[in-house]
Amino acid sequence: MKNVFFILFIFSIVSCSKKEPQDLYPADSPKASYDTMAIDSFSTGAISVDVAEQIRMSSQKYQDSVKEALKLQEQEKKIKEEIEQENKKKAEEEKKQKASETPASDVKKE
Numbered sequence: 884m885k886n887v888f889f890i891l892f893i894f895s896i897v898s899c900s901k902k903e904p905q906d907l908y909p910a911d912s913p914k915a916s917y918d919t920m921a922i923d924s925f926s927t928g929a930i931s932v933d934v935a936e937q938i939r940m941s942s943q944k945y946q947d948s949v950k951e952a953l954k955l956q957e958q959e960k961k962i963k964e965e966i967e968q969e970n971k972k973k974a975e976e977e978k979k980q981k982a983s984e985t986p987a988s989d990v991k992k993e
Contacts (some may be wrong), residue, residue: 939945
């Protein structure tokens with residue numbers, strides 16, 4: 884039994900012997916022609932949130948969307964004004980009709 888443990892012990896030592904390290908970056912590997920260094924939010928090359936927002940706001944697409952939104956707001960205001968005017972006219976007509984109906988009903992009762 885001791886011989887079996889001894890053989891396993893020697894076998895594990897031999898199998899776990901040092902292997903030659905592999906080169907992760909061989910000399911013949913292609914090199915990147917651009918900067919691959921990561922820029923974190925605190926480094927000098929990072930863009931702050933405010934600057935990024937200003938860049939987005941200055942873009943033509945954003946300006947066009949702002950103009951379109953203003954046009955839509957103006958159209959909504961015009962439509963609301965027209966509806967209010969129509970409602971006022973209808974209310975005045977109803978008042979006139981009620982006013983004209985009340986004397987006619989008084990005449991019939993007498």
